[in-house]
Amino acid sequence: MNAGNYDTEDLIAALATPFAASALAVIRCSGDGSISTVSRCFSEPDLLINADHGRLVHGLFLHPDTSEPLDDVVLGVYRAPGGYTGEDSVEVFCHGSLPGIEAILKALSKAGFRDALPGEFTFRAFLHGKIDLTRAEAVQEIVSSKSGKAHRFALNRLSGALFDRIEQVKQRLADILSILEVQLDYAEDEIGGEVSIPLDQAEEAMEHISQLAQSYRTGRMFHEGASIAFAGKTNAGKSSLFNLFLKEDRSIVSEVHGTTRDYIESWISIEGMPARLFDTAGVRDAFDAVEQEGIRRSLDIVQKSDLVLHVFDGITGMNEQEAQFFQQQLGNPSYLFLWNKADSPHAMEAPEGTIAVSALTAQGFHELEQTVLGRLLGNRAASIEQEQVMIDSLRQKELLDRASDALKMFLKASDEQMPVDILASELHDALDALGQLTGEVTSDDILERIFSGFCVGK
Ligand SMILES: Nc1nc2c(ncn2[C@@H]2O[C@H](COP(=O)(O)OP(=O)(O)OP(=O)(O)O)[C@@H](O)[C@H]2O)c(=O)[nH]1
Ligand SMILES: [Mg+2]
Known part of the structure; x- marks a missing residue:
């Protein structure tokens, strides 16, 4: 072949x-x-x-x-x-x-x-x-993993953990399908009345599939990393906080407003999750064209990032513009508001909705890391350690969604007492999607697309 x-x-x-x-x-x-x-x-x-x-x-x-x-x-x-x-x-x-x-x-x-x-x-x-397709994809994921955790999750998939889960679900669906097919093949009186369909099995299978599909966001974050950008007006302490995350003196810090004139990026690891962290040029009415361009690029980065750490200067407090922005974005899950310079005796009390931190003493830093992780991973943050199987391939996510949709249709059709052949066709659809996931039935062009993303020699 x-x-x-x-x-x-x-x-x-x-x-x-x-x-x-x-x-x-x-x-x-x-x-x-x-x-x-x-x-x-x-x-x-x-x-x-x-x-x-x-x-x-x-x-x-x-x-x-x-x-x-x-x-x-x-x-x-x-x-x-x-x-x-x-x-x-x-x-x-x-x-x-x-x-x-x-x-x-x-x-x-x-x-x-x-x-x-x-x-x-x-x-x-x-x-x-x-190997099946889930293991083949895990090989590539291992080679390209950027953090210890992403590597561990991929290794787990290589050992067949994902394949086993999917095979279990497939087995369950195949059992239900065989019951339906008996009904299709024989007249009712031949099999002695109606046979009951184990709907609870189908529901359980759907639950397993959705759980796997939901792990995609987390899996992707661990594999590709999230992007996090600092934002805020000049002198708020963005570069100081950036350096604190990096644990090195990377970005220039000074009391002069407008020190950072272009964005700077670096990879960091937050409890094993890789992230691209961006320091940006502070926003103000810039004097010159170069700084204006730096601010424009920085705003662009901020817009594209998964999470924005908006820094306020705790000593000067918010100006009117900032206060307005804070009110508008307070509930936005893509924003975290930091009240920096909390160590200073001149710092004002942190308003509700901000996290008090100090780039100077690292006060509040641990809490900040936890909050960042929580925002990026949602309610899954706490369960990462127990998580057995996670997916980080969009292809796998789409097929799981397709299987889950087909099962939803199956349950709905069964609820509406639809004919058995319609029920069987939904189950076939779900099984087909799962078969494609493991590579049992996958077209050549899809195979080529998957493997051509690998490195030479793998
Ligand atoms: N006391 C105190 N001073 C800080 C803290 N963080 C930053 N600073 C001081 O604030 C000034 C500005 O810090 P930067 O980190 O350069 O601020 P920035 O937001 O990057 O500024 P621009 O690059 O100009 O936009 C420097 O003098 C820092 O030493 C802090 O947590 N506590
Ligand atoms: Mg700076």
Whole structure:
């Protein structure tokens, strides 16, 4: 079977580590006949050809035509159906020298390997039934995870936790469907009156599916990170608070108004959740065009961010404009209002609806972090630690929504005593969506789209 550009009969090879000078590099080779083809580039061909699955063989990597030695290497041998791809494959552990890597890749191409496309090794693993689609996507999510927690959640999906959950739901729906199909296949008198449909099972299945779908927002936040921007007028202490979050002196702080003239960004981690934090230019009637442009860009960043930390100067208090803005946005879930400089004896009391903080003494900082987390994750913040399975793929979310909608229709139709074939068709729809999620029934172009987002060598 082929999907789009992936020709699965070919021998493929690719560098699996970054193309950069390093101690070691790994080149992956896979395909039926790959072991004997690599042996043509190896000083110990018999050792390699006779090596069992999972063995390492040491020798020289040679040019297949000239036998010129290219590097001292160790080869890892995998035999079908073992290994990552489920087909015969070899991993070349060589020195991480750029000319050396290039020479080995060229030699492999000469021997008959073509360059692997992004995600092609994982695609083959999927085709050979080594992994389902939820696990394949988890592979990519692990590689691109930005925080320890995102990595842990993806690892959990790779272990099959998401797949198992979905299989359980599918099993339940299939059981209900079989009851309906008996009714469709036989006349009522043949099966002795009406058979009751276990609606509670369908409701429970729907509950499981919606829970998974709802975990998307949190999963995405942990995977991609949220964007958080400081805003407020000049000298309020935005840069000082920005530095406090970063735990380093990154943004310039001074008592001069208009110190920050452009936005600055940096990645931070709030209790394991990655976030892009932006310091912005303070808003005021700027004198010059450069500052005006900085303010314009900053307002743009603020508008696009998931959460705005609007900083008030606790010593000067709010001016009229700020007071008006505060009243307008008080209930806006995308805004948190900070009353900074709370350490100062000249600071006024923090008005209700603001969080008293001090960039100088870090007073209120822990509470601020918790509040930020709560705002971004909603009521799920507290349950993250217990959360077993989470999704962070939009594709998976859409399919779960489709399954959940179909089940809703099923329950409604059953409530309205609709004919059995209509009920069965809704269940089929739900099962189809779940089947697409695990990759049991997925069209080639969707497969190609998923795997082409991977890195080369994965
Ligand atoms: N006492 C006290 N002073 C602070 C605090 N935070 C900031 N400041 C002082 O306030 C002044 C302005 O701080 P910045 O962090 O540069 O303020 P900003 O909002 O980034 O200002 P612009 O970049 O001009 O928009 C500096 O002199 C800081 O030392 C605080 O929590 N307590
Ligand atoms: Mg600043």
